[in-house]
Each structure stands twice: as C-alpha cells, then as structure tokens.
Amino acid sequence: MSGGLLSIEQAQARLMAQADASRIEDSESVALAEADGRVLAEAVCAAVDLPPWPNSAMDGFAFRHADLSRQPLPVSQKIFAGMHPGPLQPGSCARIFTGAPLPPGADTVEMQENAELLEDGRVRFAEPLPVIGRHVRPQAGEARRGEEVLARGTRLGPTELGLAASLGAGRLRVVRRLRVALLSTGDEIVELDQPLGPGQIYNSNRYLLHAWLRRLGCDVVDLGILPDDPAQIRTRLDGVAGADLILSTGGVSVGEADFLGQILREQGELIFWKLAIKPGKPLTCGQYRGIAVIGLPGNPASTLVTFALLARPYLLRRLGVERLEPLGFEVPASFDRLTASSRREYLQARVNEGRVVLHSNQSSGVLRGATWADGLVEVPEHRSFRAGEPLRFIPYAQLLA
Amino acid sequence: MSGGLLSIEQAQARLMAQADASRIEDSESVALAEADGRVLAEAVCAAVDLPPWPNSAMDGFAFRHADLSRQPLPVSQKIFAGMHPGPLQPGSCARIFTGAPLPPGADTVEMQENAELLEDGRVRFAEPLPVIGRHVRPQAGEARRGEEVLARGTRLGPTELGLAASLGAGRLRVVRRLRVALLSTGDEIVELDQPLGPGQIYNSNRYLLHAWLRRLGCDVVDLGILPDDPAQIRTRLDGVAGADLILSTGGVSVGEADFLGQILREQGELIFWKLAIKPGKPLTCGQYRGIAVIGLPGNPASTLVTFALLARPYLLRRLGVERLEPLGFEVPASFDRLTASSRREYLQARVNEGRVVLHSNQSSGVLRGATWADGLVEVPEHRSFRAGEPLRFIPYAQLLA
Numbered sequence: 001m002s003g004g005l006l007s008i009e010q011a012q013a014r015l016m017a018q019a020d021a022s023r024i025e026d027s028e029s030v031a032l033a034e035a036d037g038r039v040l041a042e043a044v045c046a047a048v049d050l051p052p053w054p055n056s057a058m059d060g061f062a063f064r065h066a067d068l069s070r071q072p073l074p075v076s077q078k079i080f081a082g083m084h085p086g087p088l089q090p091g092s093c094a095r096i097f098t099g100a101p102l103p104p105g106a107d108t109v110e111m112q113e114n115a116e117l118l119e120d121g122r123v124r125f126a127e128p129l130p131v132i133g134r135h136v137r138p139q140a141g142e143a144r145r146g147e148e149v150l151a152r153g154t155r156l157g158p159t160e161l162g163l164a165a166s167l168g169a170g171r172l173r174v175v176r177r178l179r180v181a182l183l184s185t186g187d188e189i190v191e192l193d194q195p196l197g198p199g200q201i202y203n204s205n206r207y208l209l210h211a212w213l214r215r216l217g218c219d220v221v222d223l224g225i226l227p228d229d230p231a232q233i234r235t236r237l238d239g240v241a242g243a244d245l246i247l248s249t250g251g252v253s254v255g256e257a258d259f260l261g262q263i264l265r266e267q268g269e270l271i272f273w274k275l276a277i278k279p280g281k282p283l284t285c286g287q288y289r290g291i292a293v294i295g296l297p298g299n300p301a302s303t304l305v306t307f308a309l310l311a312r313p314y315l316l317r318r319l320g321v322e323r324l325e326p327l328g329f330e331v332p333a334s335f336d337r338l339t340a341s342s343r344r345e346y347l348q349a350r351v352n353e354g355r356v357v358l359h360s361n362q363s364s365g366v367l368r369g370a371t372w373a374d375g376l377v378e379v380p381e382h383r384s385f386r387a388g389e390p391l392r393f394i395p396y397a398q399l400l401a
Numbered sequence: 402m403s404g405g406l407l408s409i410e411q412a413q414a415r416l417m418a419q420a421d422a423s424r425i426e427d428s429e430s431v432a433l434a435e436a437d438g439r440v441l442a443e444a445v446c447a448a449v450d451l452p453p454w455p456n457s458a459m460d461g462f463a464f465r466h467a468d469l470s471r472q473p474l475p476v477s478q479k480i481f482a483g484m485h486p487g488p489l490q491p492g493s494c495a496r497i498f499t500g501a502p503l504p505p506g507a508d509t510v511e512m513q514e515n516a517e518l519l520e521d522g523r524v525r526f527a528e529p530l531p532v533i534g535r536h537v538r539p540q541a542g543e544a545r546r547g548e549e550v551l552a553r554g555t556r557l558g559p560t561e562l563g564l565a566a567s568l569g570a571g572r573l574r575v576v577r578r579l580r581v582a583l584l585s586t587g588d589e590i591v592e593l594d595q596p597l598g599p600g601q602i603y604n605s606n607r608y609l610l611h612a613w614l615r616r617l618g619c620d621v622v623d624l625g626i627l628p629d630d631p632a633q634i635r636t637r638l639d640g641v642a643g644a645d646l647i648l649s650t651g652g653v654s655v656g657e658a659d660f661l662g663q664i665l666r667e668q669g670e671l672i673f674w675k676l677a678i679k680p681g682k683p684l685t686c687g688q689y690r691g692i693a694v695i696g697l698p699g700n701p702a703s704t705l706v707t708f709a710l711l712a713r714p715y716l717l718r719r720l721g722v723e724r725l726e727p728l729g730f731e732v733p734a735s736f737d738r739l740t741a742s743s744r745r746e747y748l749q750a751r752v753n754e755g756r757v758v759l760h761s762n763q764s765s766g767v768l769r770g771a772t773w774a775d776g777l778v779e780v781p782e783h784r785s786f787r788a789g790e791p792l793r794f795i796p797y798a799q800l801l802a
Contacts, residue, residue, distance in 0.1 A: 149772075
C-alpha cells in the first residue's frame with residue numbers, strides 16, 4: 001500500500017505508464033462496415049490521389065480562364081459525373097455537373113446561376129468574372145497518393161470510415177479487442193431477477209460498466225457478483241485466463257470485509273491509491289497472476305468518475321490511442337464555492353443559458369444525477385470562488401464513448 | 402419544388418413536425434445488457450425505494466446523535482454491507498461499513514478517521530462532533546417507490562442502464578429500431594473492391610452514414626449504389642417495403658442527371674429545400690409510395706453537416722426523443738471574418754488553448770477535415786467579426802452518437 005493522496009494527474013500518469021508497457025500488439029483485418037469504434041493498428045495511406053482528377057465543385061460551365069476574353073463561348077461538350085471527357089476544344093466551354101472531371105485544357109468553372117445561355121447556344125458569364133481556378137477541386141487536393149491520412153492509434157468513427165472508403169480501403173487492420181473480465185464484489189449485491197432481501201441492493205455498476213466497456217470496443221467477460229468469501233473469489237479469478245484486464249468494483253477499501261484486496265495482495269501485486277478527488281477516493285491497481293487489475297470504488301457515482309477519468313484512458317491507451325484528454329470547456333459557474341475543498345470535485349452538471357448548474361444530489365451513492373447531467377464539472381481543489389467564474393465542463397458525450 | 406432559402410431552424414422545424422407525425426409506436430422488451438442506445442417506450446418507475454433502507458456513506462461508527470453526550474460509547478454490534486442489523490442498543494454505537502444498513506435507532510455516522518478506539522473497547526469521537534444525520538444516506542434519498550426516474554423517450558446509455566439496474570429493472574420496453582434504407586446515387590461511384598476507372602470515385606457517404614445510423618440504433622438496409630438510370634432506380638426503390646425511411650445521398654440537385662429526384666416527383670411527394678447553410682445547400686424531403694425520403698447532398702462534408710443537423714434529430718424524434726439540441730459551447734474565434742456570409746457556415750474545427758481553430762481545407766468535397774476536427778463551429782450569417790469573439794462550437798461527440 002502506498003500512502004498519501006494522489007492527484008488525478010499523478011494517477012493518470014502512472015496508469016498511462018502501465019498501459020504503455022502493456023499495449024495490445026495483436027491486430028486483425030476487419031471490413032469497413034464492422035470497423036466502427038476500433039483502433040487502427042497501422043496507418044492508412046492514400047492508395048490513390050483524392051480526388052483522382054480535377055473536378056467541378058458546382059453545376060455550371062468549365063473553360064480555360066484565358067478564353068474569357070473571347071466570350072460568349074460555344075458549348076462544345078456536356079460532362080456528367082462518372083464520364084471521362086476528352087480535351088476541351090479551344091475557345092469553347094463545357095457544360096459540367098458537380099463532381100464531374102474537368103476536361104483537359106479547362107482550368108476554371110463558373111456556376112450556372114452566373115451564366116446566361118444565349119439564343120445562338122453560346123454562353124455569356126456575368127460580372128464579376130471568376131478568378132482562375134474558381135470552383136475547381138484540384139487533383140490530390142484532399143490527399144496525395146502515398147500520404148498518411150489516418151495515423152496508427154486512430155479511433156475509428158463514421159468520419160474516419162468515410163474517409164477510408166473514399167480511398168478505396170475496404171478492410172482495415174485494427175488492434176484486436178481488449179478482453180475485460182468484469183466483476184462486482186459484495187455480499188449485499190443481488191442479481192436483477194431476484195427479490196431484494198433485507199440489507200440487499202441491486203447491482204448497478206455491472207450494467208453501467210458493461211455498456212461502457214462495449215462502447216469502448218472491449219470484449220466483456222462478465223464474472224458476475226463475487227460474495228465476500230476468499231475461496232470463491234480465488235476460484236472465480238483463476239477462471240479468467242486470457243483476459244487483458246480484471247475490472248472490479250467495490251470490495252477494495254480499508255474495510256475489514258475487503259477479501260478481494262487481501263487475495264490480490266497475496267497472489268499478485270496490489271497498489272492502493274487514495275485519490276484527491278471526490279467522488280472516488282479509493283482506487284486499486286495491480287495484477288493477479290500476470291493479469292492487470294483495476295479496482296474501482298463501489299459507490300456508483302465514484303465508479304462512474306473513476307472509470308471516466310482513469311480506466312477509460314487506460315483502456316484506450318492499451319489499444320494504442322494517443323489523444324485521450326476529453327475536450328473540456330470553460331463555462332461560468334452559477335454557484336458560489338465559499339469554502340475551498342481539499343479534494344478536486346467532479347459534479348453532475350448541466351449547462352443552462354451559458355452557466356453550469358448542479359444536480360441537487362451529488363452523493364457518491366447516487367447515479368440518478370448522472371442521468372440528469374450533460375457532463376461533469378471540475379471544481380478545483382483549494383480554491384473558493386463566486387458565481388460567474390469559469391469552471392471546466394466535460395460533456396458526457398466525450399466520456400461515454 | 403418550393404423556392405427560396407430556408408434557415409436551418411426552419412428546416413429543422415418542418416422535419417420535426419414530419420417526425421412527430423410519424424413516430425414509431427411499436428415497442429419491444431429488451432434485456433438491460435442489450436438496451437444501450439435504445440429509446441424508452443415507457444417511463445421507468447422505481448419499483449423499490451432507492452436506497453431501500455438508510456445506510457452508511459462511510460466506514461465508521463453509527464449511533465444515536467443524542468447519545469454523543471454520553472461518549473465514549475461501547476461498540477454493541479458490527480454491521481457489514483449485506484447484513485440485516487437488529488436495533489441499536491441504547492447508549493452504544495455500531496461498527497459499520499460503507500453501504501451497510503443503519504441499525505434501527507441510529508441516526509448518525511462518524512467516519513473511522515475521526516474515531517478513537519479506547520483500550521476498554523469504547524469509542525471516542527474527535528471534535529468537531531458530527532451534526533445529526535451526518536454520513537447517513539436516507540431511505541428513498543435517490544428515488545421513492547413509484548416515482549418516475551427515467552422518462553419515456555429517454556435515450557439509454559451506460560448511466561441510465563446503471564440506474565435501471567439499481568431499481569431491479571432487468572428488462573426495459575424500448576421503441577423498436579428504425580429501419581433505414583440507405584442508398585447512394587451517381588454513375589461516378591464504384592464499390593470499394595473495384596479499381597477506379599476514369600472519372601470514377603469510391604463511395605464515402607455510404608460508410609459514413611452506415612456507421613452513424615447504427616450508432617443511432619437504426620437497422621440499416623444498404624441498397625448500394627444506384628446508377629443514373631430511371632428504370633433501375635425505380636426497381637430498387639420498389640424493393641424497400643418495410644423501411645421507415647429512405648435515406649439517399651447525391652443525385653438530388655438541379656442538375657440534369659437527377660433521375661432520383663424525377664422519380665420521387667412522379668411517384669410520391671418531393672419537397673426540395675435550399676438551405677441557407679454552407680456546406681449543405683440542397684436537401685430533399687418527401688415520400689415514395691408512403692415511405693419517408695430524405696435526400697442529402699452528395700458532397701461528403703455536406704452529407705455530414707446535413708445529417709448531423711437535420712437527419713439525426715429527425716431520426717431520434719421519430720423514436721420519441723425530445724431533447725435533441727446538441728450541446729454547444731461559446732468559444733472565442735482565433736480568426737477574423739471580415740466579409741459577412743449570406744449563409745450560416747459550419748466549419749471543421751478544433752479548440753486549441755481555448756480558441757476555435759479551423760481546418761485548412763473546408764471544401765464541401767473533403768471529408769479529411771472532419772477526421773481532424775473535434776467538432777463543428779457555427780459561423781453566423783450576415784455578421785463579420787474579429788478574432789476573440791465567441792462562436793458556438795458543437796463537439797462531434799455530441800453529434801456522432
């Protein structure tokens with residue numbers, strides 16, 4: 001056990017170092033349609049120029065800019081998208097549609113709204129005349145053949161898949177899924193299909209984390225609820241061969257019923273961190289027979305905050321993701337904080353009319369505030385402030401995916 | 402065809418009215434572990450008080466506050482989470498752990514860090530003494546039995562699933578998935594497994610939208626690429642019976658090759674909107690033989706922006722979701738805009754050191770900027786401004802899910 005209170009940054013740095021040392025090296029090839037949420041195991045480079053040829057950004061007319069002095073210009077060809085036009089006849093223009101290739105010899109497009117079709121079939125362009133290159137998308141303007149367009153470690157989403165498709169990449173090499181063994185401890189926890197006995201509660205963390213882990217692209221092995229019984233815990237843990245991480249909630253505290261903590265201390269390595277944050281003080285980190293272990297506090301709001309700030313970036317880094325800092329925004333507080341806290345607080349919040357407002361119940365035992373909130377607001381430690389001062393607001397949308 | 406330029410708000414209002422008139426009424430019951438991303442078809446009410454009994458928020462000692470005057474107090478019982486304690490012996494305290502039920506008669510908890518265990522086994526609490534009710538989580542403090550905790554129309558995510566689990570709700574009634582027939586039009590578009598011929602490009606929108614629609618919980622029927630051939634388009638459209646929406650990209654413009662638009666005009670209803678936004682000017686909306694149709698512009702950045710701002714809220718509203726406005730944040734611009742635009746612009750942007758910075762290539766034909774960007778920044782129409790003025794930044798994380 002290491003004593004003292006760790007800042008969130010210290011804890012993140014230590015976890016990231018552990019993640020860097022155990023990055024998943026295996027990869028697999030997946031079809032583009034199945035690659036959403038996966039992480040690139042190797043960079044995607046452009047196999048073609050994008051676009052492959054200069055093309056029109058507008059419905060209109062293509063011509064050589066120098067020929068504008070000779071207008072009105074006759075229309076010598078009509079080019080739809082998908083066609084392969086021949087060279088532009090000198091002194092003429094081509095009717096052209098959006099996305100269609102420019103005919104060799106043309107260098108400028110004017111949109112049809114600025115063109116007048118004369119009775120003799122020629123076209124006159126309205127003033128002001130376009131500058132050279134107007135409405136032309138140059139060949140390779142988006143990417144040049146061979147250029148890296150998506151880096152290794154990129155988390156794939158709809159836009160990345162769209163870009164890969166535009167380069168003809170039908171399959172991508174991605175890091176294999178992380179296998180997470182999820183377990184909950186506590187004699188008080190019962191399965192959803194059972195009635196609540198005296199002193200019992202249902203298990204919320206398991207469902208919170210199961211859905212979240214799947215959003216992060218993990219394969220989840222649900223080990224269920226472990227009773228406060230050392231022999232049963234040991235048996236269950238021995239069954240998780242092949243996992244990359246054992247993620248537990250509850251049971252790891254300074255309390256006398258901390259059997260999971262005892263077993264981890266005996267069979268592996270257990271580091272116990274007290275974090276200088278609220279909610280979410282205790283966090284454990286270690287290994288059991290070579291498998292990494294992260295133990296989150298059991299109070300649901302603490303589970304949520306520690307997973308969001310620590311376990312989530314750890315998991316993504318093991319997959320090779322480099323950009324991990326969730327995007328936060330400075331939003332003025334709607335409330336005073338007259339007594340500074342010794343711990344940094346993460347509170348369930350919404351932004352209303354440009355101000356951060358708080359949920360009325362910030363208890364670490366309560367998850368309801370998180371279903372109301374649009375994000376977490378970071379209240380700095382050791383600082384009092386008045387309404388109007390900016391605080392960092394982190395949207396849940398950034399954290400929950 | 403209705404002429405004139407529509408504002409994004411006008412277009413949204415019209416689409417929302419159409420969505421409200423065609424909300425999906427069918428529902429199904431799904432297990433909690435499979436409910437992520439679905440929309441509640443009926444409210445979730447608490448089947449039990451949450452928590453079911455008053456419990457301790459700390460590892461420490463529980464007692465009757467009035468007995469503090471008689472301290473040191475003997476320890477009369479030890480209560481772990483999951484136990485069902487008998488009444489507290491008057492004038493004593495109980496050793497108690499986080500989450501364990503308070504014994505009847507106790508009303509206050511002091512954490513163990515503020516307690517001293519004397520040699521005679523009694524406990525003395527340090528000054529300042531706790532106020533009554535300290536560290537006690539009252540019964541029903543989070544939810545009272547029968548109370549609505551998640552409204553109909555709630556989109557379910559990890560926190561909602563966790564809350565439902567804490568109430569013992571093992572299955573939830575959700576709106577059935579929306580069935581979307583996705584099609585791309587254009588003679589220039591080829592499948593990923595084919596080499597590019599002259600004038601051809603790969604289809605990026607299909608993969609962009611396929612992944613995005615799945616994130617929105619839709620069942621996607623991919624109709625593939627439609628050639629610019631009226632007979633083939635008609636045949637393909639006639640095969641989409643059972644879809645709730647036909648979503649197309651490209652092909653609907655004022656260009657002469659707009660066969661899809663022609664067919665929709667003949668066989669159903671076609672409304673053609675010119676939007677006062679950039680990118681993403683043209684949008685069609687109508688129906689084909691009773692199936693709703695939305696036609697997005699074919700340029701990838703236009704597809705992205707119009708899907709994010711119009712199709713996405715439309716789809717979610719048809720599922721019954723009420724809160725649709727993506728959370729935007731006021732962030733100072735890092736650039737000047739000296740010439741006001743007549744259309745509102747949505748630009749690919751990041752937030753760097755508290756300022757909005759733009760991607761260098763904002764062409765509507767380019768998707769690469771979106772893979773670089775963290776969100777869209779809204780540049781108001783008819784307004785010039787200088788760096789430092791706040792603009793609305795919408796994180797992609799809000800839009801892409």
